[in-house]
Amino acid sequence: MSTLRRRRGRTALVAGSGLLLVLSGCADDSAGGSSPDEVRMLVNLTDNLDQSYWEDLVRPFEEETGLDVKIEGPTGKSVAETFPQQLAAGTAPDVIQSIFPDDDTAPELLDLSDLDWVADTPMVEDYALGGSRYVVGVGSQAQSLVFYNKTAFDEAGISETPTTWAEFTDVLGQLDDAGYTPMQTAGQWQTGLQLQQLFHPTLNTTHPKWQTAVTDEELAVGDAYLPMFELYADWLEAGYVAQDDVGLDPSTADGNFVAGDVGLYPNGSWFLATLDAAGELPFEVGAFSPPVDEGQPYPGPQGATMADPYMIWQGSGNVDGAQQLVEYLVTDEAAIEAQLRADGIFRQGTTVEQTPLGEEVQTIVDDAPELAAVGEGSGDNRLPVTGFNPKFTEVVQGLYTGQTPEQAAEAIDQWISESR
Template identity: 25%
Template sequence: MFGEASGRFMSEGRITRIAARAMFPVTRLLPAFLLCLLGACGQDADTVSSGPTPLGQTQITALVWAPDWPDEMHRIANEFHRAHPNISVDVQFMIGNSVEENLKPKIATRNLPDLVSVNPNAYSAELAEQGILTDLGETAAWNNMLESLKPDWTSRHGKRFGISGGVAATLIYYNKAMFRRAGIAAPPTSFEEFLAACAALRKAGFTPMVWTGAFPNTLANGPFSFGFANGVAAHHPRDWKQRIADGSLDLANGDAVDIFARIKLIADKGYLQRGFMNTSYDEGIRLFADGKAAMAFQGTWSSGALMHGKDFDTGVFVPPWNARGKTVVPVVGSETGFAVCDTPRKKAALQFLEFIYGKGFAIQQNKRQNIPPLKQVSGKVVSDPLIVDYVRQVTQAPLTAPLYYSYLPTNTIELLHPLLQSVLFGKTSPRQAALTLDRSIRHEARTENK
């Protein structure tokens, strides 16, 4: 989600003032990527050594955002080392609630990893503009990435700074058996119908939805991003991203208040699991997969776990954050991906990047079963057909919006996570939250545009 006197690295003050501009709209995705490939990967995970590097061997550092696939990342690194015995990989995992909060101190102290997870936003693009991230335009991974995703990973001056981790969409997974037992014949198509479905589920003795209050990143990807898409982007379909960039987007109004009010309403009505503010990312997935809740507001990146619940069939539907009679605006874009930093070990890191998106790709894909970001995939991989159909459907919508991390300013991203928690704890009202969001975006735009 830096500083050096020579000018190669930005000052920390500069980098924290980057306003997150969405430089290109999310375009329609190519039908070819929706092919569902079958296969499996059954190798055991191995731990990559981070001990002293033997003479003649290069050790690279990979700083990775992989909350739901750490074991697979270790396996990819281990397989890469087997294929390239002269290169070892020290895998380190990001913590907290955003990619950006992990990157800032690394760059400020000039302690750059060699390969790093990044988001498709102006913060990462500016790192590329400053020469901190390497241009990946000549790599096989870039050439193999879906054309529809490449604009998300291209800076305003043409730097190609990252490779997407997948096609990202947030959606609602639901337990079909619980819906039938609650008398719900079809998924809801408006927010009013959604509340009615929650009420019916609770009356039938079920927990309507699981939320991960201890990991607000998921709340931001889900209900916040959909609230923003349907309450804000829908009212400014042509220029809402530019309005964020120049500070002219008005969020001190009822539309923005409603983003937070709906999130609070679902909690206040008792439609969430007990202790939802203490629920972690992994625990939230487990609660749904174990049949403890009827719905999960999650991403396509978790479909490998959420589409295979215990003893029940899972369905998916577009979160109906639209008012009755209004067309829903789906959320779809690029997943967090990988970049290579301009370090003395850049050549080895580029080799590792190519392996991640080449021979190593099936290892993580068969765990996650998301939508691959590639035109052609090496090896046999699995993608869930319902998720493939879902993405095909939403990318044909008249208007779509990306996930919050690709358009909010970096400092606003970090502000949003505790703000969502504060609203749910009742410490901040939805109106106060909207005003705080408005002030942050305007401040970042003023600072950036000086």
């Protein structure tokens, strides 16, 4: 079923592209690419990754090569929305940042596999499609982290971070007894994502490349996640996770932790930026990798996503310049350091100077036996469906309203069966 779905997507794009080539032949030739001395790069613009950040990042490259890098933000809501629109209009940029190839866009992208500098970039094999490397990145965002309040641990008499689920549950109880919110969560996307973040190391130890196993109908997601649903339901019943947290905005949850009222807060490495922005806190923050099942090696695989990914449009009018720019962005030491510092990004083995908490996270990333694909997966290791994360969040939130773990497992399996 999944193979047929992927083939349909690819065929539709190729057919559409052929029609658009005919139409774009009547348009201005400059619309579909760059001049030999220019490279257009479509980037995700945010509060911290703004226009000036990107221009500063590429300026040394421009000075060294004489090429002019034109930074462009999305014309739609996001790069993910804008890039397909630009492909359809024949106005795609040379370099695309922040999104990943899929079965629809891969035929339009340059295969980077034969470039000698590509193999050493982070997670490049995890995002390969059909053995081809269409995307390279600067580092990874660690997904499976548990931030904790060290003062709360001291007052609760907790001397070590937990490594098994039994120890984790005991820690929640001790924090509760000490008067702290044991574990903070929130509504919207965070409810489901947080449960996944906690379970990534265990799940990827028990079922390596579990997304592929689901696609091959060798594993049911409900069976894989049932143990975590059961744990989570127990924590809800015990009050270790507040029932009304499901109604909180994630920024409010961040604020609760920053205020010092919370013991544990599972989150991704991007939370470091929030903590840095908060300034000096009245307590010390630590981080650890989530627990694993009794008898499993600790730490387990670290759930992660490629960070600052870059792709090249194969229809570019300046493929050579685009290759030079991407190579600079993912291999130049100064460029790597600037990007790692900007957005909570980590790279295994890096020597970039970090804050003390950043050093803890870097150690977690370095000590992980592997970086594992999250959610729907990546590259060829993918679920046979799209929209998994929103549906998973909906299922987890059902545990707050009386759904049993078994019903949650059945609900996610039914959705996957219907959505294949």
